[in-house]
Amino acid sequence: MSDTTSPKMPVANSFNIGAFITKHATLVALFGLIAFNMAFTNHFLSMQTLNVNLTQVATIVIVGVGMTLVIATGGIDLSVGSMMAISGAIAPLIFLGTAVKISEIHLAVAVGMIVAVVAAGAFGWFNGWLITRFRIQPIIATLVLFIAGRGIAQVSTNGNLQPFKLAQFQWIGLGRWFGIPVQVVIMVALVAIAAWILRRSLFGRQILAIGGNENAARLSGIPVARVKRWVYCISGLCSGIAGLVVIAINSSSDANLVGLGMELDAIAAVAVGGTLLSGGRATVTGTLIGALIIQLVRYTLLANGVNDDVAKLVKAALIVLAVWLQRHGRS
Amino acid sequence: MEPAHNSAQGNLLSMQNISKAFAGIPALSSASLDVGHAEVHALIGQNGAGKSTLIKILTGYVSRDSGDVRFDGADFLARSPQDAQAKGISTIYQEINLVPYRSITENICLGRESRRYGLLDWKAMHEEARHLMARFNIDIDVRKPLLSFNTATQQMVAIARAIGFKAKLVIMDEPTSSLDEREVAVLFDVIRQLKQSGISVIFVSHKLDELYQVCDRVTIMRDGRTVKTSAMKSISKIELVASMLGRDISQVSKHATAFGDRKGQIGDVLLQAQGLKAGHKVQDVSLNVRKGEIVGLAGLLGAGRTETVRLIFGADRLHKGSLTLDNKPFAPAEPIDAIMQGIGFSSEDRKLEGIIPDMSVAENMTLALMPQLTKMGIVDEEQQRLIVEKFITRLGVKCSGPQQRIRELSGGNQQKVLLARWLAMNPKLLVLDEPTRGIDVGAKAEIQTIVKELADQGLAVLMISSELEEVIEGSDRVFVLRDGHNVAEFVGKEINEGDVMAAMAHGASEKNGSSEEKRT
Numbered sequence: 001m002s003d004t005t006s007p008k009m010p011v012a013n014s015f016n017i018g019a020f021i022t023k024h025a026t027l028v029a030l031f032g033l034i035a036f037n038m039a040f041t042n043h044f045l046s047m048q049t050l051n052v053n054l055t056q057v058a059t060i061v062i063v064g065v066g067m068t069l070v071i072a073t074g075g076i077d078l079s080v081g082s083m084m085a086i087s088g089a090i091a092p093l094i095f096l097g098t099a100v101k102i103s104e105i106h107l108a109v110a111v112g113m114i115v116a117v118v119a120a121g122a123f124g125w126f127n128g129w130l131i132t133r134f135r136i137q138p139i140i141a142t143l144v145l146f147i148a149g150r151g152i153a154q155v156s157t158n159g160n161l162q163p164f165k166l167a168q169f170q171w172i173g174l175g176r177w178f179g180i181p182v183q184v185v186i187m188v189a190l191v192a193i194a195a196w197i198l199r200r201s202l203f204g205r206q207i208l209a210i211g212g213n214e215n216a217a218r219l220s221g222i223p224v225a226r227v228k229r230w231v232y233c234i235s236g237l238c239s240g241i242a243g244l245v246v247i248a249i250n251s252s253s254d255a256n257l258v259g260l261g262m263e264l265d266a267i268a269a270v271a272v273g274g275t276l277l278s279g280g281r282a283t284v285t286g287t288l289i290g291a292l293i294i295q296l297v298r299y300t301l302l303a304n305g306v307n308d309d310v311a312k313l314v315k316a317a318l319i320v321l322a323v324w325l326q327r328h329g330r331s
Numbered sequence: 332m333e334p335a336h337n338s339a340q341g342n343l344l345s346m347q348n349i350s351k352a353f354a355g356i357p358a359l360s361s362a363s364l365d366v367g368h369a370e371v372h373a374l375i376g377q378n379g380a381g382k383s384t385l386i387k388i389l390t391g392y393v394s395r396d397s398g399d400v401r402f403d404g405a406d407f408l409a410r411s412p413q414d415a416q417a418k419g420i421s422t423i424y425q426e427i428n429l430v431p432y433r434s435i436t437e438n439i440c441l442g443r444e445s446r447r448y449g450l451l452d453w454k455a456m457h458e459e460a461r462h463l464m465a466r467f468n469i470d471i472d473v474r475k476p477l478l479s480f481n482t483a484t485q486q487m488v489a490i491a492r493a494i495g496f497k498a499k500l501v502i503m504d505e506p507t508s509s510l511d512e513r514e515v516a517v518l519f520d521v522i523r524q525l526k527q528s529g530i531s532v533i534f535v536s537h538k539l540d541e542l543y544q545v546c547d548r549v550t551i552m553r554d555g556r557t558v559k560t561s562a563m564k565s566i567s568k569i570e571l572v573a574s575m576l577g578r579d580i581s582q583v584s585k586h587a588t589a590f591g592d593r594k595g596q597i598g599d600v601l602l603q604a605q606g607l608k609a610g611h612k613v614q615d616v617s618l619n620v621r622k623g624e625i626v627g628l629a630g631l632l633g634a635g636r637t638e639t640v641r642l643i644f645g646a647d648r649l650h651k652g653s654l655t656l657d658n659k660p661f662a663p664a665e666p667i668d669a670i671m672q673g674i675g676f677s678s679e680d681r682k683l684e685g686i687i688p689d690m691s692v693a694e695n696m697t698l699a700l701m702p703q704l705t706k707m708g709i710v711d712e713e714q715q716r717l718i719v720e721k722f723i724t725r726l727g728v729k730c731s732g733p734q735q736r737i738r739e740l741s742g743g744n745q746q747k748v749l750l751a752r753w754l755a756m757n758p759k760l761l762v763l764d765e766p767t768r769g770i771d772v773g774a775k776a777e778i779q780t781i782v783k784e785l786a787d788q789g790l791a792v793l794m795i796s797s798e799l800e801e802v803i804e805g806s807d808r809v810f811v812l813r814d815g816h817n818v819a820e821f822v823g824k825e826i827n828e829g830d831v832m833a834a835m836a837h838g839a840s841e842k843n844g845s846s847e848e849k850r851t
Contacts, residue, residue, distance in 0.1 A: 200710060201705075202702065202709070208689075209687050209690065213685075213688065215684045216678075216683075216686060216687055218666055219646060219666050219678060219685075220666070220670075220698040221670040221698075223665075223667060280687065280688075280690075
């Protein structure tokens with residue numbers, strides 16, 4: 001599934017360890033961290049450690065998948081956290097019967113989830129529309145929803161916390177399939193689909209072509225505006241799903257808190273994963289690995305008694321390192 | 332050492348036995364270059380000959396693996412471009428790297444601002460900028476932002492900046508590629524002035540005619556080595572080309588371009604443009620292209636050639652006028668509309684509008700064809716591979732394979748890939764904007780041959796070229812644009828350098844006006 005498998009290239013036969021490390025820096029770092037923990041962290045090798053880490057990283061990766069595609073076109077989406085809040089506000093409004101009454105609870109949950117995710121997707125589409133119709137820079141255009149989105153979520157719930165205890169819904173954050181947390185399954189599925197799209201499909205090529213050289217892409221007949229709108233829409237859909245996972249874990253929806261700071265976590269995962277922030281080169285599996293590295297570094301520090309504030313510093317240093325490596329790798 | 336004594340003997344710059352390898356692949360093997368005091372020295376060679384690497388070593392962008400450099404009587408090592416500049420070597424690049432939104436003064440003085448009482452001394456700086464520009468007989472408001480001036484003026488600013496830094500050696504990397512002929516003449520005057528004031532120039536260019544006008548000596552490079560250094564006046568154009576290509580003189584064709592004689596039949600009118608107007612650049616342009624015909628579009632820089640063909644391709648919006656294709660109305664709103672009708676467009680700017688640098692040769696080549704290679708959203712990679720391999724062979728693209736990144740290819744090979752991007756979709760009309768700009772002599776001839784063969788097979792070609800000989804020898808018909816109007820049309824034997832140049836400079840003469848009437 002790795003999208004870094006290199007095609008046949010007539011390079012020297014001898015295995016160059018330096019080149020391998022530079023090329024697969026993120027993977028090497030991940031295994032290094034795991035090896036370190038196996039040696040120094042007590043009880044590291046357990047199903048529980050694995051589940052704790054994967055569960056914590058799942059929402060970041062789900063949002064990161066959409067973010068990777070957006071960044072691949074040379075854009076950025078700051079509104080992901082707000083779109084999570086919107087999705088997280090809408091779903092309970094429906095399945096708790098605040099907004100509409102649906103007597104059959106399974107149907108209510110299904111409608112609630114679908115409407116919530118579609119709404120987030122629609123807001124994502126709106127981002128894309130602002131960017132392509134008025135040629136607004138993505139960072140500014142998505143700032144609009146970054147600010148307004150959380151307001152929309154607040155207003156739609158009248159600022160109320162929506163607590164619930166509803167197994168029919170909360171499986172998405174608390175349930176397990178064959179012992180694997182459901183959100184982890186969703187995460188893996190989304191990563192697989194997106195990696196495949198990026199590699200095999202017309203849409204994937206179009207995304208990378210736009211990020212690589214937008215003028216050339218347009219002059220080659222690529223429908224730049226349409227592709228971009230879809231990409232931002234997908235980012236919205238991913239955020240919508242992540243929003244549902246978060247409120248399911250919390251057993252409540254707080255428009256103030258759902259997805260707070262998510263844009264930065266997702267962008268960090270994308271950057272550490274090796275996707276070029278200027279667009280044109282992207283790896284979804286890299287984003288997964290990037291998120292795992294950030295998570296594991298934090299876990300390692302906390303498990304070995306380092307303060308969480310210090311862990312944040314280390315996270316920042318990681319991002320700097322990743323960007324530096326990108327620069328270095330290009331020259 | 333006394334300056335006078337210094338200039339009497341020895342060279343200003345002496346680079347000996349310079350070698351450099353990138354990732355084990357040698358770019359330079361024992362190359363050398365000597366530039367005298369107050370000398371204009373041409374540096375030529377095909378793409379990949381090692382010119383740029385040699386210059387990058389001199390200007391501190393890359394370090395040399397071995398070899399000696401002496402400059403101005405001392406050992407020389409530039410640690411960075413800034414370091415090279417401080418030591419007296421300035422570079423003027425093809426793409427001018429100045430700050431577009433700042434004034435001319437700021438651009439000239441950037442990095443060495445005059446200060447008084449800790450504040451910027453604007454008066455002194457403006458005065459200095461005005462003084463430097465006046466040396467080139469350019470009298471302009473130095474307070475205005477750089478981007479309000481044309482390319483030629485911007486280049487003068489870059490040169491003025493170099494002189495302001497007390498450069499002893501100015502390197503000009505294809506300085507004329509974005510200038511029209513009048514502007515080139517002004518640039519050459521400036522170069523002669525630099526020479527008179529004791530400054531040496533290294534002049535890199537693909538245009539051989541220019542070298543004879545302005546250079547004293549020439550160094551020719553091939554495959555990372557210095558092949559020959561000679562006084563300009565004792566070497567013929569054919570010898571230059573032969574040395575660059577590493578061939579015998581007898582093997583080089585006597586034709587300056589590779590178009591040669593046309594064999595194909597010219598058919599009915601395919602594209603007809605009537606009264607096109609858009610913005611200031613295109614005022615009123617009418618032209619047509621027939622099947623199997625190569626139509627050249629001549630004109631000075633800013634005459635509206637590129638802007639006109641962009642309208643035909645749907646890249647820019649048409650304000651007035653109409654287009655017909657195969658006698659049917661045609662109004663492309665986006666490039667995709669033109670592509671669907673079988674029109675291909677190769678832009679003049681390979682880097683900014685052509686290649687997708689991080690993508691492979693294969694993906695770049697099939698970019699326009701991609702929707703046709705896709706079933707249910709999935710790209711048929713087998714079919715893609717077959718097409719790509721076919722065109723790599725047919726056009727002789729030199730690459731390690733379809734998966735090599737296009738950025739790693741030479742300019743000429745990139746251009747072939749871009750040509751294949753359009754040929755792969757089997758177009759009716761191919762619009763080529765500067766198809767051979769900035770690529771080496773060999774690739775240029777190959778591309779010209781390909782274009783001619785395609786036209787022989789019935790393809791209609793609309794070609795813009797700033798190289799007069801390419802337009803004149805390559806076209807069956809030539810339209811001349813001037814200030815956004817088409818001012819003359821020449822057919823077949825009527826096409827000659829004198830008349831075309833006259834039309835470019837002055838508009839239609841009496842004779843041309845009448846021949847145009849006859850046709851309509």
